Amino acid sequence: MTSRLAIRAATTLALGVLAFTPAARAAETIDPVADNAAFQKFFTDKFPKLQLKDFVNGPYSMNEDLHKQWEEKEEFPPYEFSLEDGKQMFTTPFKNGKSYADCFPNQGIGIRQNYPYFDDKDGKVVTLELALNRCREANGEAPISYVKDEMAALTAYMAFTSRGKPMDIRIPNDPRALAAYQMGKEYFYTRRGQLNFSCATCHVQSPGQRIRAEVLAPALGILNAMPIYRSEWSGMGTTSRRFITCNSQTRGVPLAPESDEYRNLEYYLSYVSNGLPISGPGARP
Amino acid sequence: MASSIRVRATANGDITEVQALIQHPMDSGFVKDAQGNLIPPHFIQELTFEYDGKPVFVADWGPAVSKDPYVKFSFKGGKKDGELKVSWVDNKGATDTTTAKIQ
Secondary structure, eight states: OHHHHHHHHHHHHHHHHHHOHHHHGGGSSOOHHHHHHHHHHHHHHHSTTSOGGGGGGGGGGTOHHHHHHHHHHHHSOTTHHHHHHHHHHHHSOOTTSOOGGGGSGGGGSSOGGGOSEEETTTTEEEOHHHHHHHHHHHTTOOOOOSSSHHHHHHHHHHHHTTTTOBOOOOOOSOHHHHHHHHHHHHHHHOOBTTTTBOHHIIIIISTTSEETTEEOOOSTTTTTTOSEEETTTTEEEOHHHHHHHHHHHTTOOOOOTTOHHHHHHHHHHHHTTTTSBOOOSEEEO | OOOSEEEEEEEETTEEEEEEEEOOOOBOSOOBOTTSOBOOOBOEEEEEEEETTEEEEEEEOOTTSOSSOEEEEEEESOOTTOEEEEEEEETTSOEEEEEEEOO
16 A cells, blocks of 8 residues: 555656646655645745635636626625525425434534545545535435535535635545545646646646636635636536536546545645635636 | 515615626527527516616616626615615516615
């Protein structure tokens, strides 16, 4: 196991050098704490005018005109309808009389910042979406789609009750958790698709720059705003939906929502944004 | 069902600024669904804002307006705590109305 991890770490090192030198130093051994510090330093050095908490607003922190538009948008945000649906769904009991609140610590209020977490029973990463569907199934309800509509509404409400709380992802002292983190990191830095882009190509190398008409968001804090109302979708979408579109936009083959790779990726990407406030639900162009 | 209209109106001196967000599919009639069938047109045709029984903003809309449309305008003569009535009628005859107090 250790030697396999060492090989993985070495590949990341090789890839990391291209896109992202600061983290590369930390890649020889798996050191999430050092990764987190290096990752955040990279962004604060790249954008010295921004404070850490500004990064959660994605492209709106990168561009003054967009920022103005966004401030106006936030007065009347497009996710409001979804948020209300989510609140209603969350508080409506299941057929057996129980509700979502019974499945979560603190009745599900103000806990978004702790997801995804590593479940030591089945040795895998559990995201909020996954936990919600497990909750449904445990109470005899059919699972719902991971990408939009109801799931986005529910997570929008749960994120809303957690707004401002710092992202707080823990990596337990368990080799499987470290491996999941490391695999997520590798996924993030691995190039794929016809365009040969990694996640980092856009969101580490080029945030603030335009890709066609869009301003790219920084990877730091990118998940803190999930779920999002995206004008391009004219609707709400979850983290899974965003990962899938990212993959297909680089002309790669998207994975199934909540597949192990996406869960590990979310684990890694959330961990390196630890300390940044939850700002979801968000609105994006 | 919750109202399909969200309104916020704020009086600032003589000018009242109004913002509204309406939940509506606004199907143009030109879009096909996943099975290749045309989605029939379904859009708001008339949107009215009334203050003090008089219309202050009337919009004749067509299929080119986006889904969940957002409107912002201002008018003269609104007073704080006055009531603003908003209503829409779509091409299927459906309608919704709400009122909001000017803040």
